[in-house]
Amino acid sequence: MDKHxxxxxxxxxTKKFGSFVANDKLTFSVKKGEIxxxxxxxxxxxxxxxxxxxxxxxPTSGHVNVAGYDxxxxxxxxxxxxxxxxxxxxxxxxxxxxxxxxxxxGIYGMSRKNIRQKAENLLTxxxxxxxxxxxxxxxxxxxxQKLAFLIAIIHEPQIVFLDEPTGGVDPITRRxxxxxxxxxxxNGITVFVTTHYMDEAEYCDRISIMVDGKIVALxxxxxxxxxxxxxxxDDVFVKLARNPSVKL
Amino acid sequence: xxxxxxxVENIYKSxxxxxxxxxxxxxxxxxxxxxxxxxxxxxxxxxxxIITTLLLADKGNVNLLGxxxxxxxxxxxxxxxxxxxxxxxxxxxxxxxxxNFFATVFGTTVDENYDLIKDIYLQIEPxxxxxxxxxxxxxxxxxxxxxALIHKxxxxxxxxxxxxxxxxxRKEFWEMLRKLKEKNITILVSTPxxxxxxxxxxxxxxxxxxxxxxxxxxxxxxxxxKKLWSIKxxxxxxxxxxxxxxxxxxxxxxxxxxxxxxxKRKNVEKTEIEKFLSSKEHSNIKINMIKPNIxxxxxxxxxx
Amino acid sequence: MKRFIGFVRKEFYHIFRDPRTMVIxxxxxxxxxxxxxxxxTNEIKDAKIAILDQSHDxxxxxxxNKLISSGYFILEQKLKSNNYIEDSFxxxxxKEVIVxxxxxxxxxxxxxxxxxQILADASDxxxxxxxxxxxxxxxxxxxxxxxxxxxxxxxxxxxVRMLYNPYLxxxxxxxxxxxxxxxxxxxxxxxxISLVREKELGTMEVLLVSPLRPLQIVxxxxxxxxxxxxxxxxxxxxxxKFVFGMPVTGSFVLLMIESMLxxxxxxxxxxxxxxxxxxxxxxxxxxxFALLLPTILLSGFIYPIENMPAILQWIxxxxxxxxxxxxxxxxxxxxxxxxYVWKETLVIIFMIFLFIILxxxxxxxxxx
Numbered sequence: 001m002d003k004h005x006x007x008x009x010x011x012x013x014t015k016k017f018g019s020f021v022a023n024d025k026l027t028f029s030v031k032k033g034e035i036x037x038x039x040x041x042x043x044x045x046x047x048x049x050x051x052x053x054x055x056x057x058x059p060t061s062g063h064v065n066v067a068g069y070d071x072x073x074x075x076x077x078x079x080x081x082x083x084x085x086x087x088x089x090x091x092x093x094x095x096x097x098x099x100x101x102x103x104x105x106g107i108y109g110m111s112r113k114n115i116r117q118k119a120e121n122l123l124t125x126x127x128x129x130x131x132x133x134x135x136x137x138x139x140x141x142x143x144x145q146k147l148a149f150l151i152a153i154i155h156e157p158q159i160v161f162l163d164e165p166t167g168g169v170d171p172i173t174r175r176x177x178x179x180x181x182x183x184x185x186x187n188g189i190t191v192f193v194t195t196h197y198m199d200e201a202e203y204c205d206r207i208s209i210m211v212d213g214k215i216v217a218l219x220x221x222x223x224x225x226x227x228x229x230x231x232x233x234d235d236v237f238v239k240l241a242r243n244p245s246v247k248l
Numbered sequence: 249x250x251x252x253x254x255x256v257e258n259i260y261k262s263x264x265x266x267x268x269x270x271x272x273x274x275x276x277x278x279x280x281x282x283x284x285x286x287x288x289x290x291x292x293x294x295x296x297x298i299i300t301t302l303l304l305a306d307k308g309n310v311n312l313l314g315x316x317x318x319x320x321x322x323x324x325x326x327x328x329x330x331x332x333x334x335x336x337x338x339x340x341x342x343x344x345x346x347x348n349f350f351a352t353v354f355g356t357t358v359d360e361n362y363d364l365i366k367d368i369y370l371q372i373e374p375x376x377x378x379x380x381x382x383x384x385x386x387x388x389x390x391x392x393x394x395x396a397l398i399h400k401x402x403x404x405x406x407x408x409x410x411x412x413x414x415x416x417x418r419k420e421f422w423e424m425l426r427k428l429k430e431k432n433i434t435i436l437v438s439t440p441x442x443x444x445x446x447x448x449x450x451x452x453x454x455x456x457x458x459x460x461x462x463x464x465x466x467x468x469x470x471x472x473x474k475k476l477w478s479i480k481x482x483x484x485x486x487x488x489x490x491x492x493x494x495x496x497x498x499x500x501x502x503x504x505x506x507x508x509x510x511x512k513r514k515n516v517e518k519t520e521i522e523k524f525l526s527s528k529e530h531s532n533i534k535i536n537m538i539k540p541n542i543x544x545x546x547x548x549x550x551x552x
Numbered sequence: 553m554k555r556f557i558g559f560v561r562k563e564f565y566h567i568f569r570d571p572r573t574m575v576i577x578x579x580x581x582x583x584x585x586x587x588x589x590x591x592x593t594n595e596i597k598d599a600k601i602a603i604l605d606q607s608h609d610x611x612x613x614x615x616x617n618k619l620i621s622s623g624y625f626i627l628e629q630k631l632k633s634n635n636y637i638e639d640s641f642x643x644x645x646x647k648e649v650i651v652x653x654x655x656x657x658x659x660x661x662x663x664x665x666x667x668x669q670i671l672a673d674a675s676d677x678x679x680x681x682x683x684x685x686x687x688x689x690x691x692x693x694x695x696x697x698x699x700x701x702x703x704x705x706x707x708x709x710x711x712v713r714m715l716y717n718p719y720l721x722x723x724x725x726x727x728x729x730x731x732x733x734x735x736x737x738x739x740x741x742x743x744x745i746s747l748v749r750e751k752e753l754g755t756m757e758v759l760l761v762s763p764l765r766p767l768q769i770v771x772x773x774x775x776x777x778x779x780x781x782x783x784x785x786x787x788x789x790x791x792x793k794f795v796f797g798m799p800v801t802g803s804f805v806l807l808m809i810e811s812m813l814x815x816x817x818x819x820x821x822x823x824x825x826x827x828x829x830x831x832x833x834x835x836x837x838x839x840x841f842a843l844l845l846p847t848i849l850l851s852g853f854i855y856p857i858e859n860m861p862a863i864l865q866w867i868x869x870x871x872x873x874x875x876x877x878x879x880x881x882x883x884x885x886x887x888x889x890x891x892y893v894w895k896e897t898l899v900i901i902f903m904i905f906l907f908i909i910l911x912x913x914x915x916x917x918x919x920x
Contacts, residue, residue, distance in 0.1 A: 041414035042385030141289050167412065168288030168440045170455065171543050172550055175501050182485055197441070198415055202504030221505060232504060234415055234443075241416045300761050322763065330761045336754035340569045341562065352558030353762045395758075 007032045007159055007190045008053060013062035015048050022048040024213040025062065030159075030206075035181060035191040037201045037221075040210030041241045046194050047163070049210075053192070054161055055079050067158045080108065083152035083189075086163035090148035093137040097128065100136060101151055108155035115154075122150050142173030149180055153189055160184065162193040166200065178203055198234035207233070209240050216240050253278045253403060253434040254299065259308030261294050268294040269457040271308075276436060276450075279429055283448030284438040285542065291457040292438035293333055296407045299436065300330045312403060326354075329401035331392050333408045339381030343372055343391055346380050347398060354399035364431065365394045368424055386417030393424065404428065406437040410444065422447045442543035453546050460549035465542055472540040472548060474498075477521065478506040481530040490528045501547060508544055555764065559772030566746065567776060576742065581734045581784050585791050588726040599683055601648040602629040602640045607656035611698075615668075618694045619650070624686055641673055648672045648683045681859075727792040728880045729853030731785060732873035735811065736847050739781045739818030740825065741839040747773055747826035748835040766915050774819045781818070785811040801887030807880060810893070813900050814876040818843075820907035821872070827914035847873045875899045 008030035015023040022045045030036045040046045051057045053066050055075035064071035067081040091100045098119060105115035123129045126146060128139075136144060145165060153160050162181075166174045178200070185191050185205075193204065201207050201221060208218040217224055217240055221233055230236045254276035261268045269291040276282040284292045297303040299310055301321035310317040315324050337346050344358075347369075351358050362369075372390050375383065380391060389409060396404060406425075410418040422444065425435055429449075437448070445451045445465050452462040461468055481487045487507060491500040498510040511521070518535050525533050540548075567573050601619070605612050620627050629640055631649070640646045651669035653659070659666040670687050672680035747770075750756040759769055789807065792798035800807060821843065829835040847853065850864065851873040857865055868874055875896040882888045890897070 041416055042412075044414075141287070164412070170287035170290075170550065171442060171547050172501075173287070178502055179488070182488065186485060196412065196414060199443075199504040203502060237415045238419060241414065297757075300757075302757060302760055325761050326763050328761065330758060332754045332757040334754035336758045338562065338566070338753070338755060341565055345562070345565060349558055349562045350758070350762075352555050353759065353764055355555060355763065 005032055006030065007067055008036075008192070009063070009065040010053075011063040013049065013052065013064050014060050015045075015052060015057070016060045021213050023052070023059070026210075026215055028208055028215060028218055030190060030192060032158075033185055033188050033190055034205040035185050035193065035203065037204030037207035038192060038194045038210070039201055039207055039237060040194075044210040044241075045213040046210055050161055050163060050192075050194065054082060054084055081158045083155065083157040083160040084163075085148050085152040085160070085165055087145075087165060087167040091136045091144060091151065094135060096133045096135055097123070097139075097147065098132045100147075101154065104151050105154055110155055118154050122147075122154065126150065142169050142176075145169055145173070146177055146180060149177065149184075153184055157189065159190040159192060162191065164194055164196060166195065166197065174200075198232065198237055201233045201237070209237060211241050251277050253280075253313055254282075254436065255309075255311040256295075256299070257309045257311075259295070259298055259305040259310060261291075261298065261303065261305050267457055272457075272459060273308075274452055274459070274462055276434055279432045279434055280449045281425060281429055281435045281437065281447070283445055283451040284436070284454055285440075285442060285445045285451050285546070286438075286454035287440050290454045292454060293407050294457075295454075296330075296405050296436065296438060300328055300405050301325060326399075327402045329396035329399065329404045331396045331404075331406045331409055333411070337380040337388060337392055337395065340379060342377050342379055343383070344376040346391060346395060350395040351398045356399050358398065361398055361400045364400055364428075365397050367427060368394050368397075371420075385413045386420070389413055389417060389421060390424075393421070397428070401433070403434045403436070406435065408438050408440065410439055410441060418444070442546055443541070445542035451542070453542075453549060455546075455550055460546065468542060468545050469540055472545050474510045474548075475516070476538055476540045476544060477509045477511070477518070478503070478534075478536050478538045479509050479521070479525075480506050480532075480534045481525060482532045483530060486528070487525070487530060490525070490530070494524060496524075499547065499551065501544075503543075508538075508540075556768060556772055556775075559764075559768070560775050563746070563773060563776040567780070573742065577738060577780055577784070580737070581730075581788060582791070584730050584734060585727070585788060586795075588730055598626050599624060599647045600628040600645050601625045601650060601683075602631050602637075602646045603627060604631040604634070604637065604649060604651045606654040607652050609655075609657035611657045611660065612652040615652070615691060615694055616650075619687065619690055622686075622690055624690075637671065641671075646673070647680075648687065650687065726853075727788065727796070727798050728877045728884065729848075729851065729873075731788045731811075731880060732814070732851060732853065732876050733844070733847050734788065735781055735785060735815055735876075736818045736821075736843055736873055737839075738784060739777055739815050740822035740843050741836065743774055743777050743819050743822030744825035744829070744835040744839055745832050746777075747823065748829055748832050751826075751830055752832060767912070770823055770911075770915065774823065777822075778812075778815055778819060781815045782808075782812060785815065798884065800884050802883035803889060806890060807883045810876070810879050810883065810897065810900075813897065813904065814872070817872050817876075817900055817904045817907065820904055820911060824907050824911040824914065827911055827916075846871055850874070851877055853877060872900065872903055 006029040010029070011027050013023055013026040014021065026049060038046055038050065048057075052059050052064060052071060055066070055071060055078040058072060066078045069077045069081070071078065092103070095103065101119045101122065102115055105118065110118070119132075123132055126143070128143065128147075131139065136147075139147070149162070149165060166177050169177065174197075181191050181193070181203075195201060204221065206218065206220050207224065208215050210216070217236070219227070224236050225232060228236045228239050230239065252275045256272060256274050259272050260270060272291075272295060284295065286292055294303065298305045299312065299317065301317050301324050304318065312324050313327060317324060338349070341349065347358055368390050372383075372387055372394070375387065380388060383391065393406075393409065396406070410421055413421070418441070425437065425447075429435060448465065450462070450464050451468070453460040453468070461471070463471075479487065479491070484505070484507070488500070488502070491497050491507060491509060496512045496516070498512045500507055500509045509521070518537070521535055522533055567577065603616055605616065616627070619625050625648075628646055631637060631640060637649050637651075640649065649671040651671065653667050653669070656666045668691060670684050672684050750759065785808070789800065793800065822839070825835055825838050825842070829838055850857075850868045851871050852868065853873070857868045857874070860868065879893045879896045879900075882893050886892070
């Protein structure tokens with residue numbers, strides 16, 4: 001396949017903390033515009049790898065290329081081209097909806113006119129126009145999560161990293177959230193997502209499963225389910241994570 | 249009935265203007281696993297805090313094994329094991345130090361009740377000198393459970409013990425709960441994961457401080473009185489959009505690689521839906537009538 | 553009792569495993585003492601003064617000699633009349649002028665009083681007040697040596713603090729102050745933070761649900777800090793004695809008992825703070841602003857209370873460290889017994905009860 005189709009390329013990405021190997025020679029590629037699920041048990045090394053790809057920390061060895069930029073030398077450019085959202089850090093509770101939008105737009109150097117226009121679109125899309133001057137703290141959790149996602153992609157990044165974005169929200173909101181993810185992906189934004197909901201893993205185009213710092217499986221959900229003779233991703237995950245000797 | 253361990257009657261609690269729980273009543277039987285299933289902010293923790301004597305309800309009564317949570321709170325505190333939402337361990341103490349500490353706090357020793365925690369503790373024993381802060385999520389969860397069990401409580405209250413824990417650890421955790429049930433411990437557990445409902449004996453579905461339903465998982469599923477279809481085609485993105493705009497669509501929700509669909513028409517046939525999808529140029533259409541799961545039911549109750 | 557010991561043991565684990573806590577507990581006190589002792593000494597040496605002696609008798613000469621031989625002053629000029637005073641100040645290098653009235657010795661004998669005027673260049677107020685303090689202290693000293701009981705009316709402002717500081721060393725002013733500050737910091741700040749940390753971690757919920765009574769929780773939290781603070785108090789006194797030569801003239805046991813009382817006071821304040829704050833940051837902020845700054849500013853530690861505006865003087869009455877500083881100064885320097893400090897001791901005991909009652913009332917058996 002053409003190399004340009006890939007937006008994230010890692011070759012032998014390794015990160016060590018002292019003698020502990022958090023990421024052990026990760027080699028994978030993420031296609032442009034796909035929804036890539038990054039699964040693994042707690043402590044398998046997901047967060048470490050994600051931090052590296054976001055330019056927040058440097059690998060011990062290996063090559064990593066994100067959005068066409070090198071992770072060692074071009075982190076500033078990478079940061080301009082990615083969006084990030086996690087369950088823990090999303091929006092400023094003590095700012096209003098619009099202030100949050102303006103703030104994040106401002107961080108990415110968007111023009112005032114551009115911000116205003118994007119904000120308008122966003123508020124219309126979420127049907128929360130009349131809440132533009134309400135504090136984030138006063139909104140229901142589900143709205144906050146959806147809003148946080150839309151704000152994370154307000155600067156039209158090439159990739160958006162989502163770290164357990166739907167933890168604890170109700171099932172309907174969770175699906176509305178995934179509708180937003182699908183739409184973003186449809187519009188060409190690559191989505192890189194971690195989750196503990198295994199049914200959500202099945203929404204992804206491709207998923208990788210990490211066990212003890214290594215990627216033990218990487219394929220489409222369907223292929224993985226077939227390959228491991230399972231009913232669903234939950235089964236696959238349990239088989240792989242419980243018994244790391246079952247490998248590709 | 250003597251069989252009732254926990255009796256909650258019409259409890260109500262508000263924080264300022266926010267009504268956290270509105271008029272909740274339920275009972276839990278002896279050595280039953282009772283699940284509170286609902287999203288964050290639905291009032292699960294508030295209910296558990298009232299039961300564990302940590303909060304006072306504005307209205308209503310709660311009775312545990314015949315003791316009132318307000319009058320007899322000291323007695324109740326001796327009988328319950330409680331695991332709050334956050335892993336409440338001392339990060340800077342080792343596994344064994346945490347365990348010993350909680351044992352002394354409850355006036356017992358690890359040896360005295362070792363039988364009860366043995367199965368769980370054996371899994372973390374290899375790390376017993378590691379600081380709790382350095383354990384993985386699943387290990388922390390096991391340690392927290394051991395600590396909550398150390399004084400041999402009759403009632404175990406677990407507030408979202410599996411949140412943020414990976415699927416494998418969650419499975420193991422539920423296996424441990426089944427074993428505890430056999431040892432005659434009544435277990436109240438809350439979770440935002442709908443799929444865990446089927447592991448409980450009875451569940452209450454909760455949203456915005458109100459119970460949507462309370463029954464055994466099977467009975468709840470029985471109450472789903474519509475036909476539920478699982479649909480899959482080659483272009484799932486278009487399928488979502490098409491079904492969203494279909495005039496007969498009542499609900500259409502993504503479930504893994506499928507869409508779960510209900511129709512507004514009473515007795516719709518599979519072929520009807522197939523015809524519509526073919527007209528939208530979908531290929532490889534797979535439609536099956538399926539049995540709903542708790543999540544389908546939850547969303548059904550939510551939209552009612 | 554077993555529960556209690558278990559609790560205290562756990563608390564010690566927390567303390568000894570956290571490097572930050574250890575630094576605050578043991579590093580800061582020592583650094584503070586050394587800093588204040590060596591760097592911020594506001595002693596004076598070789599200040600240039602002028603003397604206008606209108607009497608020229610035995611006593612005025614002896615006083616003059618005493619002043620000059622003290623090493624703090626250099627006699628730059630002997631003035632002939634009042635008219636020269638302003639000139640000598642204006643020339644700039646004279647910091648202080650001492651004026652003996654005429655017939656000084658005679659007056660002292662006949663009327664039992666005589667006056668010395670001390671004029672200081674107050675364009676540098678700190679130095680000025682220090683100079684006058686030193687001078688008056690030296691004069692008092694001389695008068696005591698004279699063995700006369702007729703000395704009460706020499707017309708200079710007496711500075712009580714200096715009075716009993718025979719060698720006029722700055723460090724004597726600071727050690728009691730630092731001791732109060734450090735005990736306050738460690739006891740109140742550390743207990744409030746460690747109690748609030750349990751709230752933040754969620755472990756407080758488990759402790760509350762356990763059969764432990766609130767009083768047991770609080771005692772278990774406070775005991776380790778009580779011991780550590782006591783160790784600190786002891787080491788400050790020892791440092792003062794062996795590094796800076798600060799004597800303990802009074803009863804050492806009394807001094808330690810008073811220190812324990814003050815530690816208890818600070819601990820109960822810490823508990824009170826923990827009941828009103830729900831994050832470690834807010835506990836820290838409250839401790840810093842509500843305790844530390846007032847301790848430094850309003851307790852008479854650095855700035856004399858007598859020089860403050862009336863309203864601040866009133867507020868200073870409410871500052872626990874103020875009373876403690878008075879007590880330890882009296883014990884260490886004056887060598888007095890409980891008889892002389894019982895009032896201040898009572899104030900402290902009263903405050904302890906006040907804060908304990910308040911915090912027990914605020915400390916809930918439930919989460920709200």
